[in-house]
Amino acid sequence: MRDNNEKNNLKKSYKQFGILLKISLIIGIVIISGFIIYYILTPEILQLGSVVTIVIGTALLLGVIMFLIGVAVTKWLAGRRGWDDSFKTALIVNLLWFVVSLIIKICEIMNFIFPSSSWIGSVVILIINIILGLIIVSKVYEKELRESLVFVIIIQIILFIIASIVGLGFILAFALVGLFL
Numbered sequence: 001m002r003d004n005n006e007k008n009n010l011k012k013s014y015k016q017f018g019i020l021l022k023i024s025l026i027i028g029i030v031i032i033s034g035f036i037i038y039y040i041l042t043p044e045i046l047q048l049g050s051v052v053t054i055v056i057g058t059a060l061l062l063g064v065i066m067f068l069i070g071v072a073v074t075k076w077l078a079g080r081r082g083w084d085d086s087f088k089t090a091l092i093v094n095l096l097w098f099v100v101s102l103i104i105k106i107c108e109i110m111n112f113i114f115p116s117s118s119w120i121g122s123v124v125i126l127i128i129n130i131i132l133g134l135i136i137v138s139k140v141y142e143k144e145l146r147e148s149l150v151f152v153i154i155i156q157i158i159l160f161i162i163a164s165i166v167g168l169g170f171i172l173a174f175a176l177v178g179l180f181l
């Protein structure tokens with residue numbers, strides 16, 4: 001009986017993750033399409049001063065998208081593990097990650113740290129988020145450090161992969177705009 005229940009929970013979990021992945025892809029496609037259409041309709045936006053604003057805006061937009069996806073992934077994984085899968089708890093954990101990522105990305109854009117190397121900045125964000133996430137997750141979910149570390153690493157790897165894909169989508173969108181103008 002217990003094995004049947006576990007199998008049903010696992011199937012439900014995979015279905016929820018599949019839905020989450022589809023929603024993420026749809027959001028990414030819609031946003032990238034919107035960028036392409038916007039930049040084609042307003043070519044004057046590509047002046048140098050506007051480019052800096054666009055890059056900062058894109059980093060902020062990507063951060064917000066990843067924050068929302070992160071809340072959903074955290075909520076999903078916590079529920080799958082039998083932890084507190086409330087929206088509030090997932091929001092607290094991801095808010096910290098959002099702030100850290102945003103600060104480092106804006107500093108990186110302004111060339112304060114890691115000039116011209118966004119992958120280094122992404123790895124630094126990943127490491128900082130794992131360390132801070134370990135502390136926050138162990139306190140918020142009241143779990144041991146080892147359990148919390150595995151939880152945080154899984155979430156951060158998922159978010160890193162999704163952020164890389166969405167970030168490449170933004171780069172492709174800008175490249176396509178450049179081809180049309």
